[in-house]
Amino acid sequence: MKKYLVTGGAGFIGSAVAAKLLNQGNEVVIIDNLSTGYLQNIPDGATFIEGNCEDEHIVNKLNKQTFNAIYHIAGQSSGEISYDNPVLDMQANVQSTLVLLKYAVETGCKTFIYASSMSVYGDAQKLPVCETDTTIPKSFYAVGKLASEHYLRIYQSFGIKTIALRLFNVYGVGQNLKNLRQGMASIYLAQALQTNRILVKGSTDRFRDFVYITDVVNSFLTSAQSNIPSGVYNVCYGDKTHVGQILELISNQLSTMTEISIIDSTPGDQFGIYGDPTLFEKTFGFKNEISFQNGMIKMIAWAKNNI
Ligand SMILES: NC(=O)c1ccc[n+]([C@@H]2O[C@H](COP(=O)([O-])OP(=O)(O)OC[C@H]3O[C@@H](n4cnc5c(N)ncnc54)[C@H](O)[C@@H]3O)[C@@H](O)[C@H]2O)c1
Incomplete structure (x- = not known):
C-alpha cells in the first residue's frame, strides 16, 4: 500500500485527488486549515490534520512519516483575495511550499507535486501559452505560485522529482x-x-481555458508515475x-x-x-477529454x- 500526503484535501481539487487515491487502495493523510474547505469534503478513510501547511508545528504532526508522494494542493486559491492580505497569501502559497519541500527532504520523500496556476503567465505575449513562454505574474497570488515553482526547481538538486501543474480554470x-x-x-x-x-x-x-475536475485529478495521479520527469506542465483543454x-x-x-x-x-x-497542452499530452500520454x-x-x- 502506498501512502500520500494531500494538502488542501478539504477543498475542491484536493478532496477529489484524495478520494481517487483512496479508491485505488492507497493511504492518504490530509492537511487543511478549513479556510475555504469543508470537513464534509474530506473523503472517508483519510487521516485528517487540521491546520496551516506553513506552520512547522502542524507539519510536525506527521511524525516524520515518509510519503510516496506529496501533493501540495492547499493554498489561498483566489487572485482577487490575494489583494486583501498579500502577506497571508504569501504564507499560504509560498511559505507552505518551502516547509513541505523541507519535510520531503528530511523524510526521504522523492516526489513532490504542486498545484500551480496559469496566472503565472500574466498577460500572455502570444496565444496559446506554452511552458517556455515568459512569465510576468500580475497578482500577488500569481507571484506566489511562480515563486513556489522556482523553489520546486531548486529542490530538484536535493534528489526530489518536482512537478508544477499549471492549472488553467478548473x-x-x-x-x-x-x-x-x-x-x-x-x-x-x-x-x-x-x-x-x-x-x-x-x-x-x-x-x-476550462479543464474539468476529473481530467485534473488524472493529471495529478499520473504526475507521480516514475516515467513523468520533473518539470512544469500546462494542465488545460487547449x-x-x-x-x-x-x-x-x-x-x-x-x-x-x-x-x-x-x-x-x-x-x-x-x-x-488559453494554453498549449502539447508538452503535457506528449509526456503524460493522454489528452484532457x-x-x-x-x-x-x-x-x-x-x-x-x-x-
Ligand atoms: N480551481 C482552479 O481553477 C485553480 C486554478 C489554478 C490553481 N489552483 C490551485 O489549486 C489549489 C486548489 O484549489 P481549489 O480550487 O481546490 O480551491 P479550494 O479553495 O477549494 O481549496 C483550497 C484548500 O486549501 C485549504 N487551505 C488554504 N490555505 C491553507 C493553508 N495555509 N494551510 C492548509 N490548508 C489551506 C482550504 O481550506 C481549501 O480546503 C489551490 O492551490 C489553487 O491555487 C486552482
Missing part, C-alpha cells in the same frame, strides 16, 4: 458554490441559481471560452433569462488566456440539487 461537480470570489464558472452558476442575476467583473469578451459563451450556456441550460450586470474587473485579472460544454452540463445538473 471547474466541475464538487466545486464550492458558496465562494463567490474564486472560480469563474462556479461563481456565475451560483449567482444564476441563487438570484437569477449574474454580476460580471470585467468584459464579457474575456476568455479562459481551447478558449469567452465569458459571453459561459453566460449563454448557463442561461440555456437553466432555461431562464438571467440578468447580466457588468462592473469593473478585479485587480490583477488577465484579460484572456471533457469539453467545456459537456463538463458544464454535468456541473449544472449537479449544482441544481447542491446549492
Whole structure:
C-alpha cells in the first residue's frame, strides 16, 4: 500500500485527488486549515490534520512519516483575495511550499507535486501559452505560485522529482458554490441559481481555458508515475471560452433569462488566456477529454440539487 500526503484535501481539487487515491487502495493523510474547505469534503478513510501547511508545528504532526508522494494542493486559491492580505497569501502559497519541500527532504520523500496556476503567465505575449513562454505574474497570488515553482526547481538538486501543474480554470461537480470570489464558472452558476442575476467583473469578451475536475485529478495521479520527469506542465483543454459563451450556456441550460450586470474587473485579472497542452499530452500520454460544454452540463445538473 502506498501512502500520500494531500494538502488542501478539504477543498475542491484536493478532496477529489484524495478520494481517487483512496479508491485505488492507497493511504492518504490530509492537511487543511478549513479556510475555504469543508470537513464534509474530506473523503472517508483519510487521516485528517487540521491546520496551516506553513506552520512547522502542524507539519510536525506527521511524525516524520515518509510519503510516496506529496501533493501540495492547499493554498489561498483566489487572485482577487490575494489583494486583501498579500502577506497571508504569501504564507499560504509560498511559505507552505518551502516547509513541505523541507519535510520531503528530511523524510526521504522523492516526489513532490504542486498545484500551480496559469496566472503565472500574466498577460500572455502570444496565444496559446506554452511552458517556455515568459512569465510576468500580475497578482500577488500569481507571484506566489511562480515563486513556489522556482523553489520546486531548486529542490530538484536535493534528489526530489518536482512537478508544477499549471492549472488553467478548473471547474466541475464538487466545486464550492458558496465562494463567490474564486472560480469563474462556479461563481456565475451560483449567482444564476441563487438570484437569477449574474454580476460580471470585467468584459464579457474575456476568455479562459476550462479543464474539468476529473481530467485534473488524472493529471495529478499520473504526475507521480516514475516515467513523468520533473518539470512544469500546462494542465488545460487547449481551447478558449469567452465569458459571453459561459453566460449563454448557463442561461440555456437553466432555461431562464438571467440578468447580466457588468462592473469593473478585479485587480490583477488577465484579460484572456488559453494554453498549449502539447508538452503535457506528449509526456503524460493522454489528452484532457471533457469539453467545456459537456463538463458544464454535468456541473449544472449537479449544482441544481447542491446549492
Ligand atoms: N480551481 C482552479 O481553477 C485553480 C486554478 C489554478 C490553481 N489552483 C490551485 O489549486 C489549489 C486548489 O484549489 P481549489 O480550487 O481546490 O480551491 P479550494 O479553495 O477549494 O481549496 C483550497 C484548500 O486549501 C485549504 N487551505 C488554504 N490555505 C491553507 C493553508 N495555509 N494551510 C492548509 N490548508 C489551506 C482550504 O481550506 C481549501 O480546503 C489551490 O492551490 C489553487 O491555487 C486552482
